[in-house]
Amino acid sequence: MRGVDLRIERGEHVLLLGPSGAGKSTLLAALGGLHAEDSGEQEGTIAVDGAPPRHRAATAMLFQDPEAQIVMARTGDDVAFGLENIGVPAAEIWPRVVAAMRAVGFPYGREHRTDALSGGEQQRLALAGAIAAGPDLLLLDEPTANLDPASAAVVRESVGRALAESDATLVLVEHRVADWLPLIDRVVVLTAGGGVIADGPPVVVFGTRGEELAAAGVWVPGLPGGSTRSLADVIVPRPPASHPAGDLLLAGEGLGFTHPGASRPALSTVDIEVRANRALAVTGPSGSGKSTLALLLGGLLAPTQGSVRATRRLAGASDAEKPPHRWRAPKLATRIGSVFQNPEHQFLTGRVRHELALGPTGAGRTDADVMSTVDGLLSKLHLDHLADANPYTLSGGEQRRLSVATALAAAPTVLVLDEPTFGQDRRTWTELLLLLGRLRDEGCAVVTVTHDTDLVNALADATVVLDAGRALDTAVRT
Amino acid sequence: MRFAEPIADATAPLARRNPTAKVVAAMLLTLCLAVSLDPVTPAVAIAVELAVLPLFGLHYRALLRRLWPLLLTSALASASYLFFGQKTGETVAAFGPLTVTTGTLDSALSLFLRLVAVALPSIAVFASTDPTDLADSLVQNARAKPRFVIGALAAFRLLPLLANDWEMLRLARRARGVDAGRNPLANVRLFASTLFALLVIAVRRGTRLATAMDARGFDSGRPRSAARTQRFGPADATLIAASGMVGAVAIATSVYAGTFAPLLS
Numbered sequence: 001m002r003g004v005d006l007r008i009e010r011g012e013h014v015l016l017l018g019p020s021g022a023g024k025s026t027l028l029a030a031l032g033g034l035h036a037e038d039s040g041e042q043e044g045t046i047a048v049d050g051a052p053p054r055h056r057a058a059t060a061m062l063f064q065d066p067e068a069q070i071v072m073a074r075t076g077d078d079v080a081f082g083l084e085n086i087g088v089p090a091a092e093i094w095p096r097v098v099a100a101m102r103a104v105g106f107p108y109g110r111e112h113r114t115d116a117l118s119g120g121e122q123q124r125l126a127l128a129g130a131i132a133a134g135p136d137l138l139l140l141d142e143p144t145a146n147l148d149p150a151s152a153a154v155v156r157e158s159v160g161r162a163l164a165e166s167d168a169t170l171v172l173v174e175h176r177v178a179d180w181l182p183l184i185d186r187v188v189v190l191t192a193g194g195g196v197i198a199d200g201p202p203v204v205v206f207g208t209r210g211e212e213l214a215a216a217g218v219w220v221p222g223l224p225g226g227s228t229r230s231l232a233d234v235i236v237p238r239p240p241a242s243h244p245a246g247d248l249l250l251a252g253e254g255l256g257f258t259h260p261g262a263s264r265p266a267l268s269t270v271d272i273e274v275r276a277n278r279a280l281a282v283t284g285p286s287g288s289g290k291s292t293l294a295l296l297l298g299g300l301l302a303p304t305q306g307s308v309r310a311t312r313r314l315a316g317a318s319d320a321e322k323p324p325h326r327w328r329a330p331k332l333a334t335r336i337g338s339v340f341q342n343p344e345h346q347f348l349t350g351r352v353r354h355e356l357a358l359g360p361t362g363a364g365r366t367d368a369d370v371m372s373t374v375d376g377l378l379s380k381l382h383l384d385h386l387a388d389a390n391p392y393t394l395s396g397g398e399q400r401r402l403s404v405a406t407a408l409a410a411a412p413t414v415l416v417l418d419e420p421t422f423g424q425d426r427r428t429w430t431e432l433l434l435l436l437g438r439l440r441d442e443g444c445a446v447v448t449v450t451h452d453t454d455l456v457n458a459l460a461d462a463t464v465v466l467d468a469g470r471a472l473d474t475a476v477r478t
Numbered sequence: 479m480r481f482a483e484p485i486a487d488a489t490a491p492l493a494r495r496n497p498t499a500k501v502v503a504a505m506l507l508t509l510c511l512a513v514s515l516d517p518v519t520p521a522v523a524i525a526v527e528l529a530v531l532p533l534f535g536l537h538y539r540a541l542l543r544r545l546w547p548l549l550l551t552s553a554l555a556s557a558s559y560l561f562f563g564q565k566t567g568e569t570v571a572a573f574g575p576l577t578v579t580t581g582t583l584d585s586a587l588s589l590f591l592r593l594v595a596v597a598l599p600s601i602a603v604f605a606s607t608d609p610t611d612l613a614d615s616l617v618q619n620a621r622a623k624p625r626f627v628i629g630a631l632a633a634f635r636l637l638p639l640l641a642n643d644w645e646m647l648r649l650a651r652r653a654r655g656v657d658a659g660r661n662p663l664a665n666v667r668l669f670a671s672t673l674f675a676l677l678v679i680a681v682r683r684g685t686r687l688a689t690a691m692d693a694r695g696f697d698s699g700r701p702r703s704a705a706r707t708q709r710f711g712p713a714d715a716t717l718i719a720a721s722g723m724v725g726a727v728a729i730a731t732s733v734y735a736g737t738f739a740p741l742l743s
Binding site for chain 1: 610643653683686700707
């Protein structure tokens with residue numbers, strides 16, 4: 001981030017926009033006074049309320065990852081944590097804790113265990129902790145990016161309630177703009193290294209510069225009161241019309257899984273078919289067993305109930321009798337590729353280039369062949385300039401693209417992805433969609449576990465809806 | 479998954495004592511046990527410890543169910559003394575070159591009893607103490623720095639998440655086409671690389687948590703207040719004194735019995 005000139009007045013509700021890597025989170029952290037004086041290079045000055053922002057008690061922040069924000073074991077203690085830190089007298093703490101929990105609509109009392117909360121509930125608790133001290137500046141860094149749509153809606157509502165009860169200033173970073181618009185009265189758009197490129201009321205910014213912003217990676221919503229069509233229809237060309245369904249590749253029959261020591265199965269008696277030339281979406285609320293189903297189809301977990309069978313077309317003659325979870329890993333990677341929800345779990349090497357070479361090298365391909373595969377993927381997923389970077393240093397969007405690319409490098413026939421579009425800017429989202437559509441049309445099977453209804457609408461040929469570990473409904477698009 | 483859940487009945491008379499008092503009492507007793515190398519001192523201590531366990535809200539059977547691996551490893555560690563300790567006294571049994579004498583028998587028994595006698599008080603303390611209460615008490619009653627105590631408490635909460643990370647890292651390696659098959663060396667290498675990845679993830683998680691705590695004003699130089707008050711009363715002082723008494727009685731018994739063998743002589 002550089003060259004940003006920005007003045008925010010008291011009480012404004014500002015949305016910060018920009019493509020991946022434009023420095024939105026960096027700016028937010030700077031406003032929150034979180035950059036130590038010796039971290040990175042600094043230019044220019046920043047002041048909140050006329051003073052440097054470090055250790056300012058009246059600033060509250062909320063981050064993307066709910067798990068990394070909960071400090072204490074009990075809900076009430078967690079909300080009280082921030083009040084203790086600024087030295088609020090003991091007698092005042094608990095009334096304020098109760099008030100903050102009520103203000104965000106937190107559904108449990110103050111003795112509830114924080115490790116028994118869902119991601120959305122944790123995020124509301126973190127919000128209660130943030131507003132308990134009565135801040136006049138609220139900084140929210142993609143607070144709903146890791147949540148399913150229902151939880152995200154509740155968190156947005158909580159933010160709305162908290163804002164309605166105070167005259168606090170809001171600065172928000174969020175990719176999915178449309179849902180937040182009712183709370184916003186000013187939009188500021190940043191570019192990588194280029195400072196502020198647009199600034200004004202949402203209607204003006206999106207109205208006059210919508211196309212340009214969309215091209216730069218910003219999610220531009222249909223303007224308020226205008227089109228009611230879904231975001232995907234407005235901005236993303238649909239992939240070419242579907243081909244006829246191809247051969248059966250994988251079949252799960254009566255599939256179920258119970259974690260060791262768990263009282264209730266994570267997944268139970270699910271029947272599922274994975275076919276070539278087909279994109280299958282698996283949807284359902286958090287905790288419904290979607291990720292477990294992805295691991296079972298990916299040949300990574302052994303089912304505790306039912307079976308996963310691979311056809312001869314996928315497994316070849318040698319392994320057709322064996323279930324995928326008993327295949328050797330190098331064989332598995334060339335047949336079924338898995339992309340995990342957290343990309344960082346998947347990185348094995350210190351460089352982007354080596355990361356991509358790992359799969360094809362393991363499959364015994366020649367050096368020249370590996371080189372051309374790696375270069376092809378680097379350019380296809382716009383990672384060329386990062387070829388020698390460490391995967392852990394990439395931004396969230398870049399890491400996501402790399403994790404998809406690593407799975408593709410081994411050229412699997414089936415690709416299983418867990419929430420591939422979480423927290424992506426519009427450009428990455430569109431590229432992923434087109435890439436998956438192309439793979440599907442080239443004869444692969446694409447299985448996507450997702451909360452993203454736009455992705456389902458734009459890509460899926462069939463949808464399996466899970467609830468509490470069971471398949472509720474299987475819809476096939478005609 | 480819950481980590482180190484208190485397994486004791488929290489309303490038991492000694493479980494309700496101040497956490498810092500419990501820790502100090504346990505440390506004091508441990509210190510007394512370190513003074514002598516004989517079996518009588520720890521035996522007396524164990525007798526008293528077992529007698530007071532119910533006052534900490536612990537049940538013998540529940541405790542045994544959790545602790546048998548510890549007992550087994552202590553016994554195995556002590557057993558090595560049977561054969562490899564200093565061979566003094568008469569020979570009791572011989573298995574080829576391995577002989578057991580009254581001297582090695584004595585030192586093996588002493589070691590086993592001391593391990594158990596030292597372990598029991600710590601177990602009673604941690605099984606009957608909520609980690610949050612302990613942290614509060616260390617800050618309020620022992621004047622420990624919140625920066626370390628509350629920081630450690632928050633880090634403690636991340637441990638169950640790491641168990642999940644470990645599982646995901648393992649599966650992700652397989653998904654990437656990396657496995658070790660039956661080759662033991664490759665298995666060790668894969669384990670080491672997964673462990674390193676876990677370390678990287680742990681550091682990143684820790685950094686994110688630290689940033690979130692920083693954003694909530696933790697360790698900002700302002701004086702901290704306490705939402706939960708931990709009191710240190712006469713009963714807590716009595717617990718510490720009683721623990722010292724138990725240690726003294728154990729040592730006195732050993733001296734009276736003529737078995738006292740000072741650690742430093």
